[in-house]
Amino acid sequence: MTALAPSAVHTIVPEPARTSRSAWLRERGMGATILVSAISTAFGVALLSATGYLSVVLASNPTYGSSDTLTIVLMLLSGILLAVAVYVAAIVTANTFSTIIAGRTRMIALMRLIGATARSQRSEVATQGLVVGAIGAVLGLVATTLAMVAAVPLLDRALGVATDWSPVQAALLLPAVAVALTTWIAAWSGSRRVLTVTPLEALGGSVERSREEVAEKRGRRAGAVVLGVIGAVLLGGGLLLGLVSPAGVLVAFFGGLFSFTAVSISAVSIMPPLLKATGRLFGKSVTARLAAENAVRYPERSSRMAIGVVMGVALVVMFAVAAESAKSLVTASSGGEPDPAFNQMMDSFSTVMMCLVAVSAVIAAVGLVNLLTIGIVQRKRELGLLRALGLTAGQIRRMVLIEAAHVTVTALLFGLTLGVLYGWVAAQSLLGSVAMPPLWMSPTFVAPAIPLLPVVIVIVATAVLTLGAAVAPTRIATRSAPVEALSE
Numbered sequence: 001m002t003a004l005a006p007s008a009v010h011t012i013v014p015e016p017a018r019t020s021r022s023a024w025l026r027e028r029g030m031g032a033t034i035l036v037s038a039i040s041t042a043f044g045v046a047l048l049s050a051t052g053y054l055s056v057v058l059a060s061n062p063t064y065g066s067s068d069t070l071t072i073v074l075m076l077l078s079g080i081l082l083a084v085a086v087y088v089a090a091i092v093t094a095n096t097f098s099t100i101i102a103g104r105t106r107m108i109a110l111m112r113l114i115g116a117t118a119r120s121q122r123s124e125v126a127t128q129g130l131v132v133g134a135i136g137a138v139l140g141l142v143a144t145t146l147a148m149v150a151a152v153p154l155l156d157r158a159l160g161v162a163t164d165w166s167p168v169q170a171a172l173l174l175p176a177v178a179v180a181l182t183t184w185i186a187a188w189s190g191s192r193r194v195l196t197v198t199p200l201e202a203l204g205g206s207v208e209r210s211r212e213e214v215a216e217k218r219g220r221r222a223g224a225v226v227l228g229v230i231g232a233v234l235l236g237g238g239l240l241l242g243l244v245s246p247a248g249v250l251v252a253f254f255g256g257l258f259s260f261t262a263v264s265i266s267a268v269s270i271m272p273p274l275l276k277a278t279g280r281l282f283g284k285s286v287t288a289r290l291a292a293e294n295a296v297r298y299p300e301r302s303s304r305m306a307i308g309v310v311m312g313v314a315l316v317v318m319f320a321v322a323a324e325s326a327k328s329l330v331t332a333s334s335g336g337e338p339d340p341a342f343n344q345m346m347d348s349f350s351t352v353m354m355c356l357v358a359v360s361a362v363i364a365a366v367g368l369v370n371l372l373t374i375g376i377v378q379r380k381r382e383l384g385l386l387r388a389l390g391l392t393a394g395q396i397r398r399m400v401l402i403e404a405a406h407v408t409v410t411a412l413l414f415g416l417t418l419g420v421l422y423g424w425v426a427a428q429s430l431l432g433s434v435a436m437p438p439l440w441m442s443p444t445f446v447a448p449a450i451p452l453l454p455v456v457i458v459i460v461a462t463a464v465l466t467l468g469a470a471v472a473p474t475r476i477a478t479r480s481a482p483v484e485a486l487s488e
Contacts, residue, residue: 024128025131025132027100028100028370028373028374028377029096029097029099029100029370029374030128030132032096032366032367032369032370033093033096033097033129033132033133033136033183033370034132034135034136034139035136035366036089036092036093036096036136036363036366036367037089037093037132037133037135037136037137037140037179037180037183038136038137038139038140038143039089039140039359039362039363039366040085040086040088040089040136040140040175040179040363041136041137041139041140041141041144041175041176041179042140042141042143042144043081043082043085043175043359044082044085044086044174044175044176044178044179045140045141045144045145045148045172045175045176046144046148047078047081047082047175047356048078048082048169048171048172048174048175049144049145049148049167049169049172050078051074051075051078052165052167052169052171053152053155053163053165053167054074055074056163056165057159057161057163060161060163080253081356081357082175082178084315084357084360085359085360085363086175086178086179086182087257088308088311088312088315088360088363088364089179089182089183089186089363090182090183090185090186091186091264091307091308091311092308092363092364092366092367093129093133093182093183093186093187093190094186094187094189094190095190095304095305095307095308095367095371096190096367096370096371096374097125097129097186097187097189097190097191098190098191098193098300098304099301099304099371099374099375099378100125100190100374101125101190101191101193101194102193102300102301102378103374103377103378105197108121108194108197109197109198109199110199112197112198112199113199118194118195118197119195121194121197122188122191122192122194122195125187125188125190125191125194126184126187126188126191128187129183129184129185129186129187129188129190129191130180130181130183130184130187132183133179133180133181133182133183133184133187134180134183136179136180136183137175137176137177137179137180137183138176140176140179141172141173141175141176145167145168145172148167149167149168151167152165152166152167220265220266220268221266221269223265224262224263224265224266224269225262226262227258227259227261227262227265228258228259228262228263228266230255230258231255231256231257231258231259231260231261231262232255232259233255234251234252234254234255234258234259235252235255235256235259235425236255237251237252237255238250238251238252238253238255238425238429239252239425239428239429239432241429242428242429242430242431242432242433243432243433243443244433244443245433246429246430246431246433246434248429248430248432248433249426249429249430251429252425252426252429253426255425256422256425260311260314260418263307263310263418264307264311267303267304267306267307268299268300268303269299270303270414271299271302271303271306271307271410271414272296272299272302272303274410274413274414275292275295275296275302275306275406275407275410276292276296277410278406278409278410278413279291279292279295279296279406281409282402282405282406286391286395287391287395287398287399287402288402290386290399291399291400291402291403291406292402292406294399294403295403295406295407301371301375302407304371305368305371305372305375305407305411306407306408306410306411306414307411308363308364308365308367308368308371308411309364309365309368309407309408309411309412309415309462309465310411310414310415310418311360311361311364311415312360312361312362312363312364312365312415313361313411313412313415313416313419313458313462314415314416314418314419314422315357315360315361315419316354316357316358316361316419316454316458317415317416317419317420317423317454317455317458318418318419318422318423318426319350319353319354319357319423319426320350320354320419320423320451320454320455321419321420321422321423321424321427321448321449321450321451322350322423322424322426322427322430323346323347323349323350323353323451324350324423324449324450324451325423325424325427325428325446325447325448325449326346326427326431326446327342327343327346327347327449328447328449329427329431329436329444329446329447330342330343330436331343332447333436350454354454361461365465365469368408368465368469369468369469369472372404372469372470372473373472373473373476375473376400376473376476377476380476383396386399393478396474396478397474397478400470400473400474401466401467401470401474404466404469404470404473405466405470408462408465408466408469409462409466411462412458412459412462416455416458420448420450423448424446424448427446427448428445428446431444431446432444432445432446
């Protein structure tokens, strides 16, 4: 018996150890982060593949083959769209890891209590971000490359060309590496709260910082102000440069990135007043008041859910407004008579761009569903207490749905406002130097125009997203009995 004991220990102990090392991959939020990384990589690979293929097709055309202008434009456009998708994915990932860390507060505090350092805990989280980012990047790269291998012969037949272009290119590794590294950096950024967790928090159940705790963070506000000033200067510089050159739109593009980053960082200060105003739209029932209070009690949680929707809506509306403003400018310059050919071209361009940008909106939607689900899981004790106090399962479901609607309606209105602003800046900085009839003088003022159909589509899509995002969380919220939820 004694001879068998060491052998038994040796064979049994390593299995739980192996399981525990990979258990974090099954944590809520990790699967969605892998999906976000895969979608971002797939989008980048598809853009680069499409650009490479179109370059070969254009080179074989006797009319356009001698000019590199179209190829440069395609590469520039692909780079901008890829940067936007990676940017959205980075913010969604950082917000996801911030929420995950909020749920791990007690565990991190316990590790601190037994001697672990905050930096080692944060490094562990960043490594997890790199792993899930790499997994998603590889999946997106392989799946999209295989799809392009199958698609190229079909495209050749459809276009009536014979190309020897291969979609298996070393350049396709660039979006995969960029997404993996961005996910790593986003996880590091989202885990900054680890540095503030104290061993004493192991005794409590703290999950999210309250309004008062967030208000004390001055460093975030200072960083947002600096980025906001840089963004405003670049946006203004793009408008001024656009009066003499269409290159002003590139300066304005970076101004948009800086200014929206400032909005994202300061969302915990911007969103609560907006959420409070929106809360009045849902009435004064018990569930409506609870939902409204939940949305503003912990501003970090609400702002993380809202900012992704704001990004998705703003991007789609931006391209729609820019195209509609250009159409209105041409119509006004021709005496009020619309140019059918120009309008058709702008509508086609706007549709293609909005479909491409919709990938970023999908990434933001995945982030909303993921964050709402994680938030409900982390609030099971709170929901169990509400059930114990007399709220029915139906009331809990309505509260979660109203809370999701509360956040998405606020994000929709804010995103529409930003989208109109950025769309006008894009149109003005691009077309401000173009001399238009009848006076043929520049600079030109481009009046903002808002297209009705794309805005209606965005509103309907947001409503569907709200309902879809609330399905899984409402089931989780009412699945456990009150006593069971309180025991967790």
